[in-house]
Amino acid sequence: MDSNALTGLDQRITGCRACPRLVDWREEVARTKRAAFADWTYWGRPVPGFGPADARLLIVGLAPAAHGGNRTGRMFTGDRSGDVLYRALYDVGLASQPTAVAADDGLELRGVRVTSPVHCAPPANKPTPEERDTCRPWLVQELRLLRPTLRAVIVLGAFGWQAALPAFAAAGWTVPRPRPAFGHGARFTLAAEGGGTGGDGGEDLDLFGCFHVSQRNTFTGRLTPEMLREVLTTAARAAGLPAENGATGAPRAG
Template identity: 60%
Template sequence: MHSRAVSLAHPRTGALFDSPVPPGTGWPGDPATSETPAASTPAQVIALADAARTLAGLDAVVSVCRACPRLVEWREHVAVTKRRAYADEPYWGRPVPGWGAERPRVLLVGLAPAAHGGNRTGRIFTGDRSGDVLFAALHRAGLANSPISVDAADGLALNGTRVVAAVRCAPPGNAPTPTERATCAPWLDAEWRLAGIDVRAIVALGNFGWRAALQMVRASGAQISRPTPQFGHGAQARLRTGERDVVLLGCYHPSQQNTFTGKLTPAMLDDVLGRAATIAGLSR
């Protein structure tokens, strides 16, 4: 583990924090305390995920997980070395839990937090260009109260919507290994168990988000058609979960590469999120 740098002021609250941020020290939205148990092995991830009985409790144990040594090393290295633009800010430097409505009707599934986005701010898709694009689109769709996502204390709230990452730590090169993906999967399965009861539409951001979403609902006993539905922007698959159908929608990830090249345009993003809102009964 890297030695922590001098405490720095949170850009909004002004409170002082070490980087990475110790649990229970007052960071906005921190769900954990100094007593929250931290998983250090895949088996402990499974045990803590299965034991979670509330979403708040799940968020807490997710936010202190240390089960993947490479990811722990990287997220804490980034938190200490920082990007020059944020050199005077503290970095969260911990796993980033899901965020949004506790009983969502729309669930967005992405890959992993960005090193200088969620890994810095402590909130998924917050503080980077991908988040800027995504939350602006969620606002246009009526699923967010603001188009701006800056930090965990900015007042942003989601309407009937929750955003999660399949892998909860920022990975080197934005590329978690298959082992890291498998180790993290029980957190997503538990989130679906606790928060998915009212979900009517799942938006998968990118191919890995699509595969993670299918694995998540399959683990809960959902019926997946054969052949397995394939990802594509605008792709749609109906999943039978218990007594209800859930619609899985594919969307290109709002990465800088996709948005700068025009592979994903605002209109394309609006179309998918608008469909999700309509399916979920949340459209304006």
């Protein structure tokens, strides 16, 4: 696909001011900061997706964290959730390094892109349904641009699942009726319109559910590193990506 088209979309996303509550919150957080990050200049804008334009695997979260992506300007960067996610991506061979601390830290993703259905940090990490729906066209456009190469998607958490299903339908995949239910380890196939022949650049999509990498889930053991690596490995292989050290393998040193 044309990487310039995706770059242009990312730039448009960063200028969005469609949701007054989210604009006020993200900018207030950027002004007041957290004491630990007093020396940082916060991003304080919508956070675009992160990863290559020819990604075969997409990871869909919820929204940027107030002092994570809203501070650094990159998805899942600079917070505990990102620490867990990028470590796991590195462990299975899909990231160049195990840490994500700043947008210029050199991290590269291999065949994977990370995005969210809501691009602004919300108060209490809870976007409203209206904010979710207002932001959905950005995800639809991103999916359409990724469509020529995209073969699998992991959705983190039930909110992301509910937000993403209509976006898949709008971007050219058939969502079964009744809609697939979210669950950790859930797997469904979304048929590409046109029978998955690739005539429009799209193929069938393997959809995977995974508990969100929130502190609540990772601190309580609801989601363990092994569980996360297992989903990542299975989805990567479904997408045609090489994956290492999945559910049973030990993490790489690093």
